[in-house]
Amino acid sequence: MTLISALDAPMREALRAQAGADLVVGIPSFRNAATIGHVTQAAAEGLRAHFPDARAVIVNADGGSEDGTPDRVRASADGIPTIAGRYQGRSGKGSAFRAIFEAVSLLNAKACAVVDSDLRSITPEWIARLLGPVVSGNAGYVTPLYARHKHDGTITNTVAYPLTRALYGARVRQPIGGEFGFAAELAHVWLAEPVWDTDVARFGIDIFMTTTALARGVRVAQAFLGAKIHDPKDPGADLGPMFTQVVGTLFTLARHNEALWRGVTGSRDIAVIGEVRPVEPEPVNASVPILVDKFRAGAKEQAAAWGGLLSQKAQAAAREAAESGDTRAISGDLWARAVYDILAATKRREESETLARALLPLYFARVAALIDEMKGLDHAGAEGVVEQQALAFERAKPYLLDRWGSGGAQPPRL
Ligand SMILES: Nc1nc2c(ncn2[C@@H]2O[C@H](COP(=O)(O)OP(=O)(O)OP(=O)(O)O)[C@@H](O)[C@H]2O)c(=O)[nH]1
Ligand SMILES: [Mg+2]
Structure with a gap:
């Protein structure tokens, strides 16, 4: 039962x-x-410097930390009224955001920015860029645009960005970045959705926020924030549960929004706030052997499920890659179609989370392949690879419509 x-x-x-x-x-x-004091300080300074005439409040929604996290917030807010406490409900980032949305509503505030607590590169300017367009009425929802190391943000690069772009036609480069600005009305919309005992209460929250904003036709802008440096995660070692929560939520919402994305072809640019300067972000470690091991173990586990979901071509490529340990055959094109195969199966009312789990081993393989495709490339070069992959999702959209039309049934042997 939802609280x-x-x-x-x-x-x-x-x-x-x-x-x-x-x-x-x-x-x-x-x-x-270890990190939230700096984040709070930057937020307080940003509010004071850029919104001197506004009344502002900092709200920290904590998951029951025993390391003094909320105390660090209170000690670092530098005179800005601060409310730090433990949210109620299922543990997860989404429940914390729910508490923040409710706070916006209770305060009757006009606009809100959320920022992650593990950020090292946040500056006061971030607050100006996230809140400014909402305060001035130029946007209802602001997503972050930052340079992330090519091995960071792998769920964003492989699924969240290309799938959101191909489905809804909007080039939102960081749909699950974690830093957002929004108008109070949007907080009310999110609160009213019956999602708070699903994976939206966990790491499904960011994609839920962005997808809902796009689906409601809210004016979206991207705020350029420089480089994102945070406590990074090794994609093979750490990101399995996050992948199923994000992708399961993406699938559930796509099933719900069919009428919206069916007719969308191609994509449009989304306005950027702030000058985009080239930055080289700090390296993030990604272990290819761990990715390949996880792919192989998952391929074994999912072989039976794949039989009813993936095209023969994708199954054969996955089988060979698992045998040889060489993932290069898991190309952008093959990956896009595999994502669509599994998305189409949601039409048969199978559990989105189970289906996302079936895709997980291929995600590990695709990340390993991407690391290879990006070898030796700087940030701009790696962005080019992500762009090509996003175009593959757009090009393959007729394939999705085809698979969707047949109720996600096993495709003909080709
Ligand atoms: N309250 C609460 N906050 C959480 C929980 N899990 C994560 N968060 C917060 O959500 C924010 C993002 O979490 P991270 O673990 O940094 O995830 P991320 O940066 O989105 O992940 P990557 O970009 O893939 O590295 C941070 O501010 C976390 O403190 C939770 O269970 N409860
Ligand atoms: Mg983080």
Whole structure:
């Protein structure tokens, strides 16, 4: 059963005392004592420098950290009223965001920015770029645009970006970046959706926010923020559960939004705020042997499921790659069609999360292939590879429509 509210009584009371604030900066956290002080300081400075006439509040929604995370927030807010407490409901980033959205609503604020608590490269300017377009009425939703190392953001690069772009026709480069600005009305829309006991309460939250904004026709802008440096994750070692939560949510929403994406061909640019300067982000480690091991183990586990989901061609390529350990055959084109094969199966009302899990081994293989395709390339070069892959998703869209039309049934042997 879904809880009525993600805010407990003490947080509500503290918020009531701040009613009438215009702006909120929300920070979700779970065990981020080492980094959240810097994030809070940058937020406070950004509010003071760029919105001197507004009443602002910082809200930290924490998952029950025992390392003093909320204390660090209180100690670093530099005079900006701060409410730090534990959210109610399922553990996860999405529940923390739900508490922040409710805070926006209770305060009757106009605009909110959310920023992750593990950020090292955040500056006060980020707050200006995320909130500014919303405050001025130029956008209802702002997504981040930053340079990330080519081995960081692999779920974004392989699925969230290309699939969102091909389905909804919007080139939102960081649909699950974690830093967003939005108008209060959008917070109300998100709160009203019956999603808070699904994976949206966990890492499905970011893609839910972006997809819902696009589906509602909200004006979207991208804020250029420089480089993203945060506690990075090795894609093979750390990202399995996050992948199923993000991709399961993407699939569920796509099934729901069929009428919206069916007629979309190609894609449009999304306005960028701030000058885009070239930056070389800090390296992030990605272990190819771990990726290949995970791919092989997953391929064995999913072989039977793949029989009913993937084209013969994709199955054969996956089988050979698993045998040889050479993932280069998992190309952008093959990957795009495999994603579509599995997305189309959601039409048969199979569990999105189970289907996302069936795609996971191929994601590991695709990331290993991408690392190879990006070898020796700088940031701009790697972006070119991501762009090519996104175009493959656009080109293959008729294949999705075809598979969708047949109810996601096993494709003919080709
Ligand atoms: N309250 C709460 N916050 C969480 C939880 N899990 C993650 N967060 C917060 O959500 C933000 C993003 O989490 P990260 O683990 O950095 O994930 P990420 O940066 O999106 O992942 P990658 O970009 O793939 O590295 C951080 O501020 C975390 O503290 C949770 O269970 N509860
Ligand atoms: Mg992070």
